[in-house]
Amino acid sequence: MVDAFLFVGLPYIAIVTAVIGCVWRARTNRFSMSSRSSQFLEDRKLLWGSAPWHIGIIVVLLGHILAGVLPQVWSSILTVPGALIAIETVGVACALLAIVGLSALIYRRVTSARVQAVTTTTDLVVVALLLVQIVLGLLSAVHFRYGSAWSTGTVVPYFWGLVTFRPDMTYVADFPMLFKLHLVGAWFIILLLPFTRLMHLLAVPLQYLWRAPQLVIWNTTRRRQHAVAATIQADSRRAFLKGAAGVAGATGLMALGVSEKALNFFKGPHPDPEADSALLQKKLQRLQLTAEERSYELERQRNDMILVARYAELAENKGRYFIDYAMAPGLAFKGKDGLPLVISAKCTHLGCTVGSELDAQGRVMCPCHISYFDVQTGKPNDGAPAKLPLPQVGWALVDSTGKVVLSRKPGESMQGKVDAALLPQCSLYITKPGRGIA
Amino acid sequence: MDVRAHVSVIFHLDKCIGCHTCSVACKNVWTDRPGAEYMWWNNVETKPGTGFPTHWENQNKFNGGWKWNGNGKLEMRCQNKADAFLKLFYNPNQPNLDDYYEPFTYKYEDLFTAKAGDDQPTAIPVSLITGEPMEIKSGPNWDDDLSGSPIYAENDLNLDKLTEEERAQLFEVERLTMFYLPRICNHCANPTCVAACPSGAIYKRGEDGIVLINQEKCRGWRACVAACPYKKIYYNWKTGKSEKCILCFPRLETGQPPACFHSCVGRIRYLGVILYDADRVPDAMKVHDRALVESQRTTILDPHDPAVVAAARKNGISEEFIESAQKSPVFQYVMKWKLALPLHIEYRTMPMLFYVPPLLPVMGKSANGTYEHSADGFFTSLAESRLPIKYLASLFSAGNEQVVEAVMKKLMAVRYYKRWQSVRDMAENDVQKILREAQTTPEEVEEIYAMTAIPTQFQRYVLPPLQREEAIQSTCSPEACKGCSGFSLNPTVLGERA
Numbered sequence: 036m037v038d039a040f041l042f043v044g045l046p047y048i049a050i051v052t053a054v055i056g057c058v059w060r061a062r063t064n065r066f067s068m069s070s071r072s073s074q075f076l077e078d079r080k081l082l083w084g085s086a087p088w089h090i091g092i093i094v095v096l097l098g099h100i101l102a103g104v105l106p107q108v109w110s111s112i113l114t115v116p117g118a119l120i121a122i123e124t125v126g127v128a129c130a131l132l133a134i135v136g137l138s139a140l141i142y143r144r145v146t147s148a149r150v151q152a153v154t155t156t157t158d159l160v161v162v163a164l165l166l167v168q169i170v171l172g173l174l175s176a177v178h179f180r181y182g183s184a185w186s187t188g189t190v191v192p193y194f195w196g197l198v199t200f201r202p203d204m205t206y207v208a209d210f211p212m213l214f215k216l217h218l219v220g221a222w223f224i225i226l227l228l229p230f231t232r233l234m235h236l237l238a239v240p241l242q243y244l245w246r247a248p249q250l251v252i253w254n255t256t257r258r259r260q261h262a263v264a265a266t267i268q269a270d271s272r273r274a275f276l277k278g279a280a281g282v283a284g285a286t287g288l289m290a291l292g293v294s295e296k297a298l299n300f301f302k303g304p305h306p307d308p309e310a311d312s313a314l315l316q317k318k319l320q321r322l323q324l325t326a327e328e329r330s331y332e333l334e335r336q337r338n339d340m341i342l343v344a345r346y347a348e349l350a351e352n353k354g355r356y357f358i359d360y361a362m363a364p365g366l367a368f369k370g371k372d373g374l375p376l377v378i379s380a381k382c383t384h385l386g387c388t389v390g391s392e393l394d395a396q397g398r399v400m401c402p403c404h405i406s407y408f409d410v411q412t413g414k415p416n417d418g419a420p421a422k423l424p425l426p427q428v429g430w431a432l433v434d435s436t437g438k439v440v441l442s443r444k445p446g447e448s449m450q451g452k453v454d455a456a457l458l459p460q461c462s463l464y465i466t467k468p469g470r471g472i473a
Numbered sequence: 474m475d476v477r478a479h480v481s482v483i484f485h486l487d488k489c490i491g492c493h494t495c496s497v498a499c500k501n502v503w504t505d506r507p508g509a510e511y512m513w514w515n516n517v518e519t520k521p522g523t524g525f526p527t528h529w530e531n532q533n534k535f536n537g538g539w540k541w542n543g544n545g546k547l548e549m550r551c552q553n554k555a556d557a558f559l560k561l562f563y564n565p566n567q568p569n570l571d572d573y574y575e576p577f578t579y580k581y582e583d584l585f586t587a588k589a590g591d592d593q594p595t596a597i598p599v600s601l602i603t604g605e606p607m608e609i610k611s612g613p614n615w616d617d618d619l620s621g622s623p624i625y626a627e628n629d630l631n632l633d634k635l636t637e638e639e640r641a642q643l644f645e646v647e648r649l650t651m652f653y654l655p656r657i658c659n660h661c662a663n664p665t666c667v668a669a670c671p672s673g674a675i676y677k678r679g680e681d682g683i684v685l686i687n688q689e690k691c692r693g694w695r696a697c698v699a700a701c702p703y704k705k706i707y708y709n710w711k712t713g714k715s716e717k718c719i720l721c722f723p724r725l726e727t728g729q730p731p732a733c734f735h736s737c738v739g740r741i742r743y744l745g746v747i748l749y750d751a752d753r754v755p756d757a758m759k760v761h762d763r764a765l766v767e768s769q770r771t772t773i774l775d776p777h778d779p780a781v782v783a784a785a786r787k788n789g790i791s792e793e794f795i796e797s798a799q800k801s802p803v804f805q806y807v808m809k810w811k812l813a814l815p816l817h818i819e820y821r822t823m824p825m826l827f828y829v830p831p832l833l834p835v836m837g838k839s840a841n842g843t844y845e846h847s848a849d850g851f852f853t854s855l856a857e858s859r860l861p862i863k864y865l866a867s868l869f870s871a872g873n874e875q876v877v878e879a880v881m882k883k884l885m886a887v888r889y890y891k892r893w894q895s896v897r898d899m900a901e902n903d904v905q906k907i908l909r910e911a912q913t914t915p916e917e918v919e920e921i922y923a924m925t926a927i928p929t930q931f932q933r934y935v936l937p938p939l940q941r942e943e944a945i946q947s948t949c950s951p952e953a954c955k956g957c958s959g960f961s962l963n964p965t966v967l968g969e970r971a
Contacts, residue, residue: 069693069713070561076602076710078569089562148603149570153710238692240561240671244554248668249754253679 041219042193043202049226050197056229057237070235076149084143088136092169094129098122102183106191113184122183123176130173137166157231164227168220175214185402190218205385209404209420336360340431340464343367347459349375354391354399354410356380359465364388365428366399367463368410373455374441375463377428378413382406384421429466432458442466475751476774476785478794479662479682479825480720480937481803482734483743483813484655485925486831487884491653493517493614495733495742499657502721502732508711510576510601513613514718515733517655521629521643521864522616524654526572529704530630530817536566537702538665538820539758547755547821549665551699557671566699570710574611576601602710620651631867639861650859652831654868655741657733658705658718659816659824660684662772663755666717669700680794681746681939682825683720691715702820730934740928745801745935746794747808747825748774748785758821762871765818772823773808776801797937802924803827810921812880819871829925830865830877832884879912886911887925890918 061068074081102109113119141162144150176182193206207218228234335341343357344367354366364380366389380389380399387403394400398407398416406419413424431442434457441451444466453461499515518524532538536550551566560566579596587594600607616625621644632640642648660677664684667675674690675697677683686697686706693713697706706717721731729735734742753772760768774781776798785795798804806813806829813827862874862881870876886907893904908914913921924932 065689066712066714069691071713072693072695072708073710074564074567074569074695075708076570078563078567082563082565085562148605152602152604235692238672240673240692240694242673243557243671246673249663250667250670250673250676251679252676 038204038208041215041222042204042207043197045219045222045226046197046202049222053225053228057234060229060234061237068234068238069232070238071153071232073150073153076153077143077147080139080143080147084136084139086136087132088140091129091131091133091136095126095133095169095172098126098183102186103191103194106187109183110187113187119181119184123181126183127173127176130169130176133169134166134173137162137169141166157227161227161231161233164220164224168217168224171213171217171220175211175217178213179211179405185405188403209384211405332362336467339467340433343377343430343463343465346375346432346461346463349463352393354378354380354393356388356391357465359428360467365465366391366410367430368393370411373458374449375430375432376410377430377463377465378408378410379426379428381425382408382421383415383423383425384419389425429468431464431466432461433464435460474774474781474784476748476781476788476790477682477751478680478746478785478790478798478937479660479749480725481660481682481745481747481801481807481825481827482657483745483803483806483827483829485741485743485829486652486654487829488739488741488925489517489653489655489831490739491517491519491618492738493617494736494738495655496613498732498736499718503719504716506711507601508709509707509716511570511573511613512707512709512716514705514707514716515655515657516613517617517653518614519617519620519626519651520654520868521620521626521632521651523625523628525613525615526568526704527611528572528628528630529568529702532702532820534566535568535699535702535704537700537704538822539663539755541759541821543761547663547758549669549700551665551669552696557669557696560696560699561671561694564695564699567695568698568704570602574613574615575607575609577607577609618651621646621649626651631864634863634867634872635861639863643859643861643864648859652860654816654828655733656703656705656816657826658684658720659703659822659826660718660720662749662751662823662825663758663821665700665702665820665822666697666706669696670694671696678722681722681725681937683722683725684717685719685722686715686717688712688714688716702817702822703824725936726939728936728938730936734934740933743802743806743924743928743933745803746776746798746937747801747804748776748781748790748795748798750774754823755821758823762819763873765821765871766814766869766873766876769815769818769823770808770811773804775808776804791938794937797935800935802928802933802935805920805924810883810917812883812921814869814876814880816868817871818869828869829884830869830880831860832881832888882911883913883921886913887918887921890915891922 074085113122144154144158144162179185189206189210193203196203196206207215210218224233228237341357341360343365344355346369349355349367349369351369351371354368357365357367359365359379366378366380368376368378370376380391381387382389382401382403384401384404384406387401389399389401389406389408391399393410394407396407396409397411398409400407401421404420406421407416408414408421408425409416410425413427415421415424427445429442429444431439432451432453434440434453439451440453440457440461441449443449445468495515496513496517500513503514504510504512513525516525524530528534532550538550539547540550541547552560577598578601579598581596584594584596597606598609599605616622620626627640627644632643635643643650660683662682664675664677667677667684670691671694672690672692674687674692676685676687678685691714693708693715695708695715697715697717698704698708706715708715721729721733724731724735730742730744734744749772757768757772758765776782776785776795782795785798786792803813807827813829815824815827818824862877863872866872866874866877889899889907890904893899893901908918
């Protein structure tokens with residue numbers, strides 16, 4: 036319930052308030068829109084606060100916005116070798132820069148009497164909120180490494196769910212508390228936008244780039260009067276023509292839409308036979324394809340064993356993906372004892388495929404909601420979103436002559452025996468659940 | 474030729490007595506508000522002196538105005554379009570409060586509420602910003618009358634061009650001299666503040682050239698404060714907006730001269746319309762320093778020239794405006810008599826406020842302790858004047874001494890001619906010689922005398938009718954706009970640029 040408010044209710048309240056509030060303030064109280072600089076009152080400490088803070092936060096925010104608005108572009112950037120590390124490094128560095136700057140700004144605001152004279156309570160709230168927010172962000176980035184990669188599958192869809200009015204809390208509900216706080220903080224900052232000096236970030240004077248250096252505004256008299264008199268007729272004629280054309284165009288478009296609907300209504304629900312048969316043809320083709328696929332699968336499942344890898348291809352730290360009898364992903368490792376370790380790779384939480392690399396504690400991670408699974412037992416870590424262990428998969432080792440030398444079924448003990456020297460010639464198969472080994 | 478009208482002004486420094494009445498009038502009308510206490514849209518400086526804000530002329534520190542590297546475009550010293558964005562976060566060219574002064578008041582109520590004791594109660598000074606007790610370290614005219622002071626006058630940057638000997642002479646106790654320099658916004662024809670404003674809030678009014686800041690559009694980036702070489706834009710620390718002299722446009726629009734003009738005790742101020750060629754702006758400023766004064770004069774057009782009048786009419790300048798341009802004292806001082814010079818034209822902003830340089834301290838004593846005033850020796854005294862011509866040239870002609878010298882000669886010729894008229898202590902030939910040398914005629918001298926010494930208020934202030942009510946009429950019904958003035962007039966008019 037709290038989550039529903041924080042991750043669906045709050046965002047909508049924040050966005051609606053921010054949009055309406057900013058428009059309202061820009062229309063009714065434009066005078067109050069100022070960056071409210073205090074450089075005039077204190078300018079030595081400001082340099083060491085304002086410059087690093089603004090540069091740091093702008094880079095970090097641009098990263099967030101790019102990943103959120105153009106996730107495809109972002110992901111494609113990440114595929115470039117080294118890009119992930121580079122982006123994470125730049126992000127963390129800029130966050131640190133921003134924290135240093137902001138701390139300097141807070142110090143200055145608290146210690147300088149002159150600056151205090153122009154400081155309001157909301158200024159202090161904003162500056163404290165910003166500091167908490169960026170510290171939370173930095174901790175999340177360090178603690179849950181490679182956020183720039185995993186966020187594209189979690190936070191970004193959550194964000195787009197909100198934007199497209201299909202909010203999906205499942206993406207964020209199971210995030211660690213640290214990261215949740217960071218998200219909530221972001222919505223709070225957006226909520227405060229129109230009521231604080233933060234609104235100056237909507238006043239970036241981009242038009243300065245292309246405007247002429249000198250601005251002259253004519254406010255009077257005969258020049259204006261003559262111009263008005265001369266153009267008033269032409270203007271009204273043109274305005275009438277424009278208006279008429281607009282109305283005619285709009286009416287035409289509407290009529291087109293209405294008539295199309297009406298036509299369809301009278302034609303009835305049946306399209307013409309030719310299109311009908313084409314549609315059927317397509318359906319049939321698709322069915323055939325599906326049947327073909329299914330037949331391959333069946334043939335595969337008819338085998339008692341499916342080849343996973345040659346023994347030599349197994350590694351201790353990096354699992355080898357395969358597809359099991361249920362058409363679900365699995366992972367095969369070489370255990371510490373040299374014997375295979377075969378485990379399902381489908382996360383027991385929401386079914387994502389877990390990662391293949393072992394961390395220091397011998398665990399694999401599900402990137403979707405950060406569950407860690409021990410590969411020996413399959414058990415998730417405490418507090419992980421996944422509650423059930425990853426199931427074991429039955430396997431068999433077959434030597435070069437095609438004889439099963441060693442096998443294991445889930446929950447049972449090992450059967451057979453093998454000479455360690457012969458292991459490299461063996462191949463690893465998974466065995467059909469519920470069948471004895473031939 | 475794009476003829477525009479400009480409400481332009483003259484300050485006759487020979488008449489300024491340094492009473493600060495103008496400053497006080499302005500303060501009472503416009504800047505007696507929280508956040509604006511330290512602003513002096515009009516201030517009067519003692520020269521030689523460091524000015525207000527301290528060392529405002531130091532463009533190596535504040536980087537105001539334009540620079541021209543000998544070819545190509547004029548560039549702002551303070552920023553270009555790209556680094557203007559970086560300077561939003563921190564502007565290194567910004568003056569701070571200490572360059573002006575910390576505004577203060579006194580705790581007067583202590584005088585009444587203090588308990589009885591052995592000592593007299595005192596009213597201690599408190600800051601108008603923090604409210605805390607403070608030590609007053611400077612004020613708006615802190616170096617007033619302090620010529621010869623080693624910390625103020627000797628640090629005047631315009632003395633840099635003087636030799637050691639000249640400087641020593643200037644500050645000799647017996648020869649000590651000074652004059653007053655009242656300053657308001659120059660309402661430049663090529664303003665850097667307008668060009669520097671990222672928000673596009675500063676603009677020049679088309680019809681009269683007054684430079685204004687739209688307070689609704691100003692976002693407080695303060696680029697204008699850095700860009701204005703005269704430091705005549707002030708940042709209101711309370712509202713977070715920049716403010717400046719508005720040439721009292723609400724008074725102008727109702728037919729009154731600006732407050733500082735109206736209150737001027739010495740009657741040093743003149744106001745009138747000049748016509749200038751906007752097509753020549755800013756190209757006229759792309760010449761070397763020495764030619765700048767002459768170059769600016771070429772942009773100012775003769776309002777009696779039929780071609781100019783025709784072009785002005787074509788541009789929609791009203792008959793009344795043209796008529797006031799023809800009667801303008803500014804045109805006479807700047808163009809006809811060439812007596813008035815712009816302040817620091819080397820900043821290349823084309824200031825539209827002109828100064829008649831002070832003659833009073835120039836007269837040099839001769840060896841026997843009397844003033845030299847024979848026709849032959851007369852102009853040689855210019856070279857050894859108490860206030861070096863070089864110093865005045867540094868202020869009023871970008872270092873071109875000939876320009877200042879010509880003005881001085883004419884001013885002295887006027888004086889000698891008028892003296893001769895009533896005292897007759899020189900031969901007529903000598904007076905004629907002086908006039909010839911000053912390149913003037915008795916008729917011109919009489920005109921200058923009449924406008925300088927005995928003008929009426931209506932000769933000093935030739936106000937053009939700004940026709941506010943007609944302006945309103947052309948855009949909306951006067952009935953609907955009753956009570957409106959200024960810029961809430963009509964948004965569609967505000968948006969129109971030329």
